[in-house]
Amino acid sequence: MEERKRSDQSNPYPSHGSGMESAQVRGKVGDTLEGTIAFRVVVALRDDIVSMALKPGDVISESDIAGRYGVSRQPVREAFIRLAQQGLLLIRPKRATVVKKISPDGVRQSRFIRESIEVEIIRRVASRPGTEAAEVLAKLILDQEAASAANDSRRFHKLDELFHRTLARLAGVEYAWQLIDDHKMQLDRVRYLTLGVSSSQRAIAEHKQIAEAVARADVAGAEAAMRAHLGRAEVLLNQTIEDFPDYFE
Amino acid sequence: MEERKRSDQSNPYPSHGSGMESAQVRGKVGDTLEGTIAFRVVVALRDDIVSMALKPGDVISESDIAGRYGVSRQPVREAFIRLAQQGLLLIRPKRATVVKKISPDGVRQSRFIRESIEVEIIRRVASRPGTEAAEVLAKLILDQEAASAANDSRRFHKLDELFHRTLARLAGVEYAWQLIDDHKMQLDRVRYLTLGVSSSQRAIAEHKQIAEAVARADVAGAEAAMRAHLGRAEVLLNQTIEDFPDYFE
DNA sequence: CTCTGCAATCTTGTATGGTAGATGCTTCCG
DNA sequence: CGGAAGCATCTACCATACAAGATTGCAGAG
Numbered sequence: 001m002e003e004r005k006r007s008d009q010s011n012p013y014p015s016h017g018s019g020m021e022s023a024q025v026r027g028k029v030g031d032t033l034e035g036t037i038a039f040r041v042v043v044a045l046r047d048d049i050v051s052m053a054l055k056p057g058d059v060i061s062e063s064d065i066a067g068r069y070g071v072s073r074q075p076v077r078e079a080f081i082r083l084a085q086q087g088l089l090l091i092r093p094k095r096a097t098v099v100k101k102i103s104p105d106g107v108r109q110s111r112f113i114r115e116s117i118e119v120e121i122i123r124r125v126a127s128r129p130g131t132e133a134a135e136v137l138a139k140l141i142l143d144q145e146a147a148s149a150a151n152d153s154r155r156f157h158k159l160d161e162l163f164h165r166t167l168a169r170l171a172g173v174e175y176a177w178q179l180i181d182d183h184k185m186q187l188d189r190v191r192y193l194t195l196g197v198s199s200s201q202r203a204i205a206e207h208k209q210i211a212e213a214v215a216r217a218d219v220a221g222a223e224a225a226m227r228a229h230l231g232r233a234e235v236l237l238n239q240t241i242e243d244f245p246d247y248f249e
Numbered sequence: 250m251e252e253r254k255r256s257d258q259s260n261p262y263p264s265h266g267s268g269m270e271s272a273q274v275r276g277k278v279g280d281t282l283e284g285t286i287a288f289r290v291v292v293a294l295r296d297d298i299v300s301m302a303l304k305p306g307d308v309i310s311e312s313d314i315a316g317r318y319g320v321s322r323q324p325v326r327e328a329f330i331r332l333a334q335q336g337l338l339l340i341r342p343k344r345a346t347v348v349k350k351i352s353p354d355g356v357r358q359s360r361f362i363r364e365s366i367e368v369e370i371i372r373r374v375a376s377r378p379g380t381e382a383a384e385v386l387a388k389l390i391l392d393q394e395a396a397s398a399a400n401d402s403r404r405f406h407k408l409d410e411l412f413h414r415t416l417a418r419l420a421g422v423e424y425a426w427q428l429i430d431d432h433k434m435q436l437d438r439v440r441y442l443t444l445g446v447s448s449s450q451r452a453i454a455e456h457k458q459i460a461e462a463v464a465r466a467d468v469a470g471a472e473a474a475m476r477a478h479l480g481r482a483e484v485l486l487n488q489t490i491e492d493f494p495d496y497f498e
Numbered sequence: 499c500t501c502t503g504c505a506a507t508c509t510t511g512t513a514t515g516g517t518a519g520a521t522g523c524t525t526c527c528g
Numbered sequence: 529c530g531g532a533a534g535c536a537t538c539t540a541c542c543a544t545a546c547a548a549g550a551t552t553g554c555a556g557a558g
Binding site for chain 2: 035036077081082085105106109113115116117119175176
């Protein structure tokens, strides 16, 4: 069940959605509203949307969801507000609330944002040849190969995400990753439509190129490898738009 | 009264807070919840926070604000949720809600994010010597000089923002600017503490350098000028932390 | 004098009823 | 047969009441 844990507010400072996972101690987590009904509804709905159980264009309503989860309308309403701000729902006052369709241009700009930040991150990491970086990255790639060999695509996806977040941590801007993570939700919906063909082999090869460039402090090489790695998402998007035109604007 | 207009949801796709201003027609704005009480409370509170009328660390409560605005607790509560997701409030369940203190590290990472994106933007713009760009930027700089001469710091601040957002538009990633704008709120609080010493002269000079590099399609030069321009915020932050330690974590 | 525990009173979270706007169908008139 | 007015029925928005955790201060026991 995995239980994606998000703080959803009290986000450690500038970002919005947040996304600290893999439950370390992380300061004190005590001050958040994880135990509330509204929070549970947010998590459930977000998972349903990202996993495409709720499809873009589907109309839902406060009473509808409230009844389905056996709770009152109030926490559902608050969940709607949060998800609307995260760009997953569209609240049309007095009319209805619909699962937002995916905006191709929006996804492209999310990719632009991600590439901008990750390029800057990889530059920082590669320009400081820290001994820790090489080891950690190498180990992660080994894990990815194991997951790929075992055909565990879910685990591979998590490791892929961890690889990128680790780079952010090494650059000292882990919160910046939370931002990328929020925007990645949009792309994750696309990714979910094309599951199985993830071609993890190629991704692993690209990760190796990035890690090797970092190890030899090759800034330009690392940047090029990262751009190539992220650039592949573009063709994925275009293909998906053709296959599922109804889910896009 | 200026009336900062934000969509606050139904944001055109990936971003969160949004921030389309300067009220053009802008597609159709019809489907938003601008007329609601909750929305008015959001706007009022955000202005109070950014303008430091509500200071970091101040404790507020739903009933408190509800009484102050003569409305019920419900819309206030929803406003709190939105502002908490934007990183301006911290809701501590069953305890209280406080105006979030400014996190120095958070501000630095916001700056990192902004620099990453704006550098990528300026590269795009400079690598395409579009004839429109040079004219528009030159005109904006003229306006800035006028505002500076008239000592109208408020207008200058808006023109400064418009300069950067125009670059985003020229690069075809205007939504990316909304993201920067959200994060800029944090830095704007800092800026408000040091009003008047904005040294608009230097900012204008830097804008000129950027615009000129763009005009001659000098990618590297434009990037360097942009980095220098944005880098100045760092010293501003450090100075402010010393002057107002209570407002920071 | 110090510490423990209870109770008043804060806070936010949840439930529910009522209101106004938007939609779509029916019905009535031309 | 075609079109417009009216009404049933959706929706999200708002107000209010209640519930439950957290805090504070005071009182009483040691």
